[in-house]
Structure formats: structure tokens, C-alpha cells
Amino acid sequence: MSTIKAVNIPNIAWDTAANVHFPPNFDENKKYPAIVSAHPIGSCKEQTSGNIYGKSMADAGFVVVAFDASFQGASGGEPRFIENPEFRVSDFRFVVDYIQTLPYVDAEHIGVLGICGGGGYAINAAMTDYRFKCCVGITPVNFGRLSREAFGNFDPAASLEKMAKQRTLEAQGAERLVLNLLPSTVEEAKKSTTDIDVIEATEYYKTRRGQEPNGCTSGLFSFNSAALGWDAFNHAEVLMTRPLMAVVGDKPGGFGAYRDAQEIHGRAGSQEKHIVVLPGISHYMLYDKPEAVKPALDQVLPFLKKHLGERENVF
Template sequence: MKTVTIRNRDMYWDIAADIHFPPGFDENKRYPAIVSAHPIGSCKEQSSGNVYGAALAQEGFVVIAFDRSFQGDSGGEPRRIEDPTLTVEDFRHVVDYLVTLSYVDEERIGVLGICGGGGYAINASMTERRFKAVASITGVNFGRLSREGFTNYDPIAALEAMAKQRTAEARGAQVQVDVFVPASVEGAKQAGITDIDVLGAADYYRNRCVKPHGETSAVFSHRAVSVGWDAFHLAEVLLTQPLMVVVGDRPGGFGAYRDGQEIYGRAASKDKHIVVLENTSHYELYDQPGPVGKALEKVVPFFKANL
């Protein structure tokens, strides 16, 4: 593995990324490549790189797992901004970097994303035609989630509050940061939380995969863009690449099962597949060997056939 920095030419900071190489890598050869995108409020060391990136590299792909702008080791201030429009541009900059590498075949570049990264990967693919195949692992439409559960199903009130907070911060007030995940599974249960996704998030981020940049938080005043965004907008027209959607059949509050079914139905792709894993929840698809292995059994041949 090699850590690199990618210049974000539209802004004034760099994007951090890890490149995972296949066994026996030879820089004089040309390889298919996959861009791997991390979940919401996460980082490249959580699932996108250490799990799926490493596994796909073992199968012969060059895989680049990157931190989105304002998150992880990438630049951008203030920290912890979750902005879908800027995120889609991050995908383009990562591809710009890939096509400068002599060992990457520019005609065989795919993209994979986990959770919100899956929704971002789908959206980016609609207009970034250098992506030749798309895979979503328990993908979530962050715009839909932002309008619903993350605003208590009252997006207008949330937008009004964001506007007031942004004005206050412009005048010198302290930045307000929303934390998406409980501090512990036990604390969440004591607070009466029963949703399988929230409890799964607490277990994953607080116990199973604790990383310095896995902050699972976002600046409240900069979340308005997410409320007005939709990962699947124009999928019936623009999403034509081969598509693989993997979800578990144990739905939770974050809505990956629902979103997976929706994008599978709406995508214009003629070559599209949905894999519903039995007795599997959202966060089990992040790192648990059984569910991850079953997902890769479908995703690996999908990418090999289309890249």
C-alpha cells in the first residue's frame, strides 16, 4: 500500500488517499482500477480501504481509497463538512490522478462505495463517464436521509435552524457539530434506542474499528446542501453503466435496503444486479467476514467482467 496526496484543483487543499496494489504488482503493466469511497463521517481506514480496498487489490485491481474533502487526512476547513456537491468533485479529482499513472488502464476504472459512499459513487457515475462500472455496498442516499431521519422529518425547520446557526457562526459564534453515533452501545440502549442501524453504528465506530478520523460527525450549519440534494436524481437517464447493488435484508433507520431497491429499479443501466443478503444488517457489511465475503463473491466477478 502507498499513501498519496491528490491536488484538488478546484479548491486549495489536497485529497489524501491510499493505493492498494495487487500481489506481484509490476508498474510496467497496466491494471484495472477501482475508486473506493468511505461511509458518511468515516475515513479511508474504515471499510473502504482496510476491508474492500484490500480485498479487491488481492483480486488483481489497483484500488484507491480516499478521504473526502474536510474529512480524514484530506484538507479543507472547517473540518467535518459533509457536502455532496463537493464530494462528487472529489471523485473526479481522484480519477484525474489515476489517469496519470502509467500502470492504470484508463478504460477500465470502476467505483465502489459503502453506505453514503455508495450513494455518492452512484451519483458521481452519472456524470463522470470515466467510471465504467459501479458497485454500491449497503448504499444510502444521504440526501433522502438528511431530509428524513437526520432532520426528524421536518427539513424546513432544520434548514431554518441551519441558517440561523450559520449567521451566528459568521458573527463569531462557536461552530456546532452534530455527532451521528452514540458514544457506546450500552449508552444507546439505556437511552431507549432500539434501531438496528444506530446500535450497529455505535458498535462499529466505538468498538470494532476505532480510528482517529472516524469522527461520525458533521458541522450543522453546512448541512443544508445535503438536505436539498438527491443521490439518485436523473438515474433513469444518466446512470447507464453496469451496476451492482448489495444490501442486507435486515432494514434499519438509515434506509440502505430501501435505497438499494429504489436505485435498482430506477437505474437506466441495462446490466444491473441487486444482491439481498439474508439475515444481514447494514453494519455487518462494513467488516464482518461472512457478509463481506458474500458481497465480494458477487462484486469481484462483476468488476472482472466489466473492467
């Protein structure tokens, strides 16, 4: 069974909190391939990126670093609950800065995996930091597109007007507007919508199934404007050169992972790219449901081993 060590990684002006997941029978005198694992929007490292995919990849022989985004979870940064794609992608680079110095990590064999919004960020990070040798998006979501569409009521200009006014008020001393991105209970979710993603997200984040103290599904409204002008897949035709795998279920929901996975698979300039569409599977089943996670990992783990090395002293 893999073991976990909590670490603090220097960032721009604060620390990034991370958990390092070690393989079974870990030997610090050997070199291991490593994977950076990124959590969804409003999530934390103790949820799916760490306790499901992080653990599974470590059990398969990788050193895995699951981290909290800046301004979120146990990581530093003020004000809290900022969801800024530029910072989110920058976080990956600081994590790689740290792990490539570890004596037991093979710096030439580092990959990246992300779930939901973390999947979109992971893809963008792999496009702009070539220390990543391959990339996996688990039900990946382009947070820029989502912000312009469903999160912005399909009227991004109106959203930006509201954000501008709110940020001005806050700069003048008003209380910060922190939005809860989900209903409080599954019952409320079912009353408010028929969208499978909203209902299943609430069931994951607001019940004992996935609830964690730092998985607060909150967002600072006034600082969200950067997301509306951002695109996870910008220049993917030219910049995405790394082997890529996107895993998605065939039951689409309002957060748009199915379409985003199809888009990046089509646009990526990678010579090797795969899209895995799992029948009868929804977005949030891929967070922790064995009937979704197992077939996903059956594709992901061989892909990672192929591109990060399956050397005798590791696997």
C-alpha cells in the same frame, strides 16, 4: 499480499489524502484496471473502504484508491467536518484525474465502489463522470433522503431554519456547532433507541472493532443545508448508463440502505443492473463481518472483473 502507498491528490484548493492499494506481485510495467473506493458518512479511508473492500479488491488484481472526503480525515479543506454531497461527488472526479495519469493504470478500465453514504455518492459519481465504467454500492445510502428524513426528524424545513440561524451566528463569530452523529457508547445507544443501524454503527465506530482516529462520525451542522436539497439518484433513469450492482442485507434499519438499494435498482437506466440481497445480514455487518463481506465479494469481484477486464497480464 497487497501493499499500500499514501498519496496526496490535488483538489480544488487543497489536497485529497488517499491510499493506493496495489495487487500482489505488482509490476509497474503492466497495466491494471483501477477502482475508486469511497468511505461511509463520518468514516475514513482506513476503515471499511480501505482495510476491507480496498484490500480485497487489490488482492483480486485491481489497483484501488481509497480516499478521505474533503474536509474530513487527512484530506484538506476548511472548515472541518463538512458533509456536502456536491463536494463529496466532486472528490471522485479529482481522484480519477489523478489515477488515470498513472502509467500502470488502464485509464479505460476504471470502476467505483462505495459503502453506505459513500455508495450513494459512488452511484451519483458514476452517473455524472463517464470515466467510470461500472459502479458498485455496498449497502448504499442516499444521504439527501437521509438528511431530509431521519437526520432531519422528518421536518426538513425546520432543519433548514435552524441551520440558517446557526450559520449566521458562526459568521458573526460564534463557535461552530459540530455534531457527533452517534452515541458515545453501545450502552448509551441501546438506552436511546431500538434501531439496529444506530446500535450497530456505535458498535463499529466507538469500539476497537472499527475505531480509527479519523473516523470521527462528526458533522458540521451549519453547513449541512446543501444535503437537504440533494438526491443521489436524481435523473438516474437517464444518466445512469453504467453497469450497476447494489448489495444489501435483508435486515433493514433506520438509515434506509435497503430501500435505497431497491430504489436505485428500479430507477437506474443501466442495461445491466443487479441487486444482491443477503439473507440475515444487516447494514453494519457489510462493513467488516466475514459472514457478510465474503458473500458480497463473491458477487462483486466477478462483476468488476467482467466490466473492467480480465486480461492475461493482470488476473
